[in-house]
Amino acid sequence: MKIGIVVGTRPEIIKMAPVIRECQKRLLPFFIIHSNQHYSEEMDKIFFEELQLPTQDYNLNVGSGLHSNQTGNILIKMEPILVKEKPDVVLVQGDTNTVLAGALAASKLNIKVGHIEAGLRSYDRMMPEETNRILTDHISDFLFAVGPAQEAILIDEGISNNKIYAVGNTVSDSLFQHLEISQNNSSILESLKLDKGEYFLITAHRASNVDIKSHLEELLVLLTHLHQHFFKPIVWPIHPRTVSKLKEFDLKVPDFLLLTPPIGYFDFIQLQQHAKLILTDSGGIQEEACLLGVPCITLRENTERPESVNVGANVLVGRNKELALNAMKKWMDDENYSWENPFGDGKVAGRIISILEKSLLPQSEDIIP
Ligand code: UD1
Ligand code: UDP
Known part of the structure; x- marks a missing residue:
């Protein structure tokens, strides 16, 4: 199983880091595509260094731009890489233009898409991220929802239950x-x-x-x-x-x-x-x-x-x-406040990769001697 991992902005690097680590731990083949939507040192390089992430295999150097320009450039630049690498699944995280473009590029090539942080909705279509979320969810094959509420939202939108996995948010892994x-x-x-x-x-x-x-x-x-x-x-x-x-x-x-x-x-x-x-x-x-x-x-x-x-x-x-x-x-x-944690237990990336392994790696019972 080969995994293509797409990142582009500060929060994607931070929340994808635990997934990258999990791939490394399990010795799974993977490659990283960085759109470079964020490129200033303090929005980009510092996180690769602090989180000790491998340098990206591909940097698309798209930089800043109007929405369609940025999204379209990522799409165009991503396609030949995916054709060459032939991953079994492409993982995107969140709701940025990089996420939509990464998911769309893979989907057009019939490569499976895994959306981490699926099912979030603000119900505010003026927000560019809301369009990115909805479109990405609807072209994804693995929807890694944060919890049961997001799972319910996705089912309500007609997405098959079989594609949805309520796993928590990798923000908890990274923070812990x-x-x-x-x-x-x-x-x-x-x-x-x-x-x-x-x-x-x-x-x-x-x-x-x-x-x-x-x-x-x-x-x-x-x-x-x-x-x-x-x-x-x-x-x-x-x-x-x-x-x-x-x-x-x-x-x-x-x-x-x-x-x-x-x-x-x-x-x-x-x-x-x-x-x-x-x-x-x-x-x-x-x-x-x-x-x-x-x-x-x-x-x-x-x-x-x-x-x-x-x-x-x-x-x-x-x-x-x-x-x-x-x-x-x-x-x-009132200083006596406390609350339950709704955002995950720090073991979310492990769950995501286990689900992918179970779905995409040939299981021993599938191998006919
Ligand atoms: C993007 C995401 C947003 C996410 C945020 C995380 C979209 C539509 N927006 O918003 O969802 O919450 O990242 O921070 O994908 N700039 C720099 N250096 C950089 C990056 C940006 O100077 O490294 C400046 C440029 O002037 C650029 C502006 O910031 O035009 C906006 O950057 P852009 O990536 O378009 O959107 P963000 O506001 O960063
Ligand atoms: N963050 C950081 N330095 C900062 C501001 C934010 O490391 O100066 C981290 C923060 O801990 C969180 C992420 O960046 O993990 C949030 O990114 P941002 O607010 O840019 O994007 P959003 O989450 O709104 O998409």
């Missing part, structure tokens, strides 16, 4: 595998002069928040409002998309915000673990905050990850400063 390493290797709190539990962490990069000037302004107003109430440092490792939009709109970030470039995974785990509270529009960070027991305020009106809201770890506030303030006050006043 690196928590201790990050504790021993990161000095980010010292570098930024932060005390444990005495700062807030924010990230924002969703098109709906940063691509429209008035929305980005609203976010800055929201942060100013929170700062005026709590006077705690607010750290913002800022995504390159947001940097470029701030420049384009000529918006100045208030001085009280502690801006940093995007940081490595180990440092970022530590920043999350010791934050008093996290504000984000990221998918992966909603999950990691929940796994780490840190309250999360999601700067969106919907989420494809309602589990963290349902267990009481996450509140959706959009860009509404009063909703954000109320949610924060609740957590600042």
